[in-house]
Amino acid sequence: MEPKFWDKNPNKIPQKNFLEGFHFKPLALNKTRKFYEFILVDTDFVAIKHYKDPKDPSNITHTTFQILKFLTPSLFGQNPNNTQKFSMLFDRIGYNYWDYVDAWTKTFWYQNKTNLHSWLIYFKRNILYKFPKWFLQWWDFCGPIEEILPTPAEEGFKVFKSMYDSQNTWILIDHQFFSSFLLSWIFSW
Structure with a gap:
């Protein structure tokens, strides 16, 4: 990291490096973390629910992230560089497939003011992924x-x-185990 952007207090580094609300390098100012989250929610591929601190409603303490399904290139149905419109008025330009893929990571770049936000991630029941x-x-x-x-x-x-046939799939065993048995986990940074 360049010395100008470094700080001994790690909480000040984002303030020196990113725009407010960003914890990643913005490629376009309209592509905020909320933009990426909205892609996942608007496509109905993920259900996201934010929980606020009852003592301070401006502070989101944790969020649930339910994986419903995935948008594959074939389901996108067109060149991955072409844009799709949102179902509701959010961003006039829309998003492309690469934005959707980025949304799976950039959505998680949220941190609350106490630096204690966490995500509960889980798969939906009765879905073959x-x-x-x-x-x-x-x-x-x-x-x-x-x-x-x-x-x-x-x-x-x-x-x-002991029963998993890893020879006939590219899916990792832990990946298959968590999705098959709908196990949840907490992600925090």
Whole structure:
């Protein structure tokens, strides 16, 4: 990091490097974290609910993130660089497939004023997921790790591993386990 942008207080670094409300490099000023979150909600591929501190309604303490389904390039149905319009008036330009893919990471770049925000992430019941390949990178960044499993689930994971046919799929075993058994996890930074 350039010395001009560094600070011994890590909470001041975003203020020196990013616009207010951004915790990532803005490629376009209209593409805020809320823009990316709205893509996921507007497409009905994710359900997001923010929870406010009852003592301070301006402070979002945590958020639930329910994975409903995925937009694959074939479902997008056109050149991934072409734009789709939002169903409600939000941004006149709309979004393209690459914005949708970015939304899966940039949505999580939210931090509250106490730096204690967390996300509860989980899969929806009774869904057979078709994971796009880019989801592997998201899983590496936001997905859970085996060490968080409580003892009964850890035992189940060992059995699942022994029966999992990794030769005929590119889906990681932990990825398949969490989505098949609808296990939730907390993501926080």
